Amino acid sequence: MNHKPFAAGPHTRTTTTAVTRVADGQWHALEEDLVVGRGHAMRRPDGRLFVSIDAWHDAAFDQLADAMLTTLPAPLYTVADEADLESRAGWQRAGFTIRRREWEYVVPTDPRVTGLEAISPPPGVRTVPAGAADEDLLRAVDRAIRAEVEAGAGWQSMPAEVRPRCEGDTIIDPSLYTAAAAPDRYLGLLRLVTVTRRPRIGLIAVRAGEQRRGLAWAMLADALGRLHQCGIAAASAEVDQTNAAALALFEGIGGKRTGSSLELAR
Numbered sequence: 001m002n003h004k005p006f007a008a009g010p011h012t013r014t015t016t017t018a019v020t021r022v023a024d025g026q027w028h029a030l031e032e033d034l035v036v037g038r039g040h041a042m043r044r045p046d047g048r049l050f051v052s053i054d055a056w057h058d059a060a061f062d063q064l065a066d067a068m069l070t071t072l073p074a075p076l077y078t079v080a081d082e083a084d085l086e087s088r089a090g091w092q093r094a095g096f097t098i099r100r101r102e103w104e105y106v107v108p109t110d111p112r113v114t115g116l117e118a119i120s121p122p123p124g125v126r127t128v129p130a131g132a133a134d135e136d137l138l139r140a141v142d143r144a145i146r147a148e149v150e151a152g153a154g155w156q157s158m159p160a161e162v163r164p165r166c167e168g169d170t171i172i173d174p175s176l177y178t179a180a181a182a183p184d185r186y187l188g189l190l191r192l193v194t195v196t197r198r199p200r201i202g203l204i205a206v207r208a209g210e211q212r213r214g215l216a217w218a219m220l221a222d223a224l225g226r227l228h229q230c231g232i233a234a235a236s237a238e239v240d241q242t243n244a245a246a247l248a249l250f251e252g253i254g255g256k257r258t259g260s261s262l263e264l265a266r
Contacts (some may be wrong), residue, residue: 003034016059017068027067029060035143039064040073045115050077058090065094075265082260096264102238103247107201109228109235114253121180122213127222128179130192133172141172141186145205178223179214180206190219192227194237199227201237204246216249 015031018041024030029037037055043051044050051068068077076233078096080087123128128134171177171263188206192199201223206215227235237255239246 005243006090015238017063019063020154021071024216025102027064030054036060037064041068041076048077049073049076050079053087053090055090061090062093065090069094069266073130074255077263077265078236080264082262084165087263089138090265091264094266096266097153098262099265100263101241102261102262102263103257104259105237105239106198106225106239106258107250107252107253107255109224109232111221111225112239114221114224115219116224116253117151119217119221121215121218124182125187125213125215125218126181127218129222129226129250131175132180133177133179133186135171135188137181137186138174138177138179138189139171141207145189145207148208150176151185175236178219180210187214188219190216190223192223194227199232199235201235209250219251220253 012156018030019038020028020030025041027039028035029039037053037060039051039053041049041051041208049072053061053068055064059144076096077099078091080091082088082101086243108114176191176193178190178192187210187252189203190201190205192201201220204216204219224235238261239248239250241247241260245263
């Protein structure tokens with residue numbers, strides 16, 4: 001939440017704040033024709049409705065939240081940097097509670113640091129680098145893994161980054177994916193987005209019956225090794241604090257926690 005200092009404190013302010021819905025999913029907080037806050041609502045591909053507010057002060061935040069929550073259907077979700085205490089407090093005043101915490105990691109790419117230089121896929125499996133994966137096989141393993149998740153914890157348990165989509169359109173950009181391949185099918189996949197300031201590992205997933213065989217390690221070794229060859233020293237990743245296997249995976253290759261984000265729900 002971005003704050004602009006005012007001479008008067010929040011309890012002595014006399015300026016009237018008016019909230020207006022300016023478009024579908026967009027609200028403005030105005031004081032004397034000056035925009036002092038903006039609110040947004042967006043439905044994610046998994047069907048959940050996420051809201052965000054950027055306000056100069058608590059009063060504008062609270063009035064935007066009240067206007068949005070009066071209009072929008074529950075349940076609602078939002079994401080906040082855990083270090084941003086003001087934003088977190090604002091959402092909690094609005095009735096949101098913490099649903100999940102994700103640790104943010106910086107992961108080295110140098111195989112001598114990660115310990116992945118000696119890692120290779122198990123017998124009968126090979127890694128397919130990003131940009132070389134077969135789209136049909138990639139979509140097939142993606143749908144299979146998603147079906148396994150839906151049959152278990154369900155997509156409501158997954159972070160917003162993991163996007164369920166209609167059958168036949170589960171892969172946004174095949175060039176982003178590294179795969180673990182058996183002779184007749186793919187067993188796992190890793191999505192790496194490189195257009196951000198620091199390349200971001202958005203997803204690592206392996207079919208339930210193929211887990212604990214080292215496939216995730218092998219895909220990481222391939223993806224991070226290629227980044228290192230391009231002169232990129234580190235990548236980023238977010239891991240749910242309850243996912244012990246993923247935490248062990250990233251910490252085992254030298255990943256360092258740099259912060260955390262919260263998903264809150266109302």
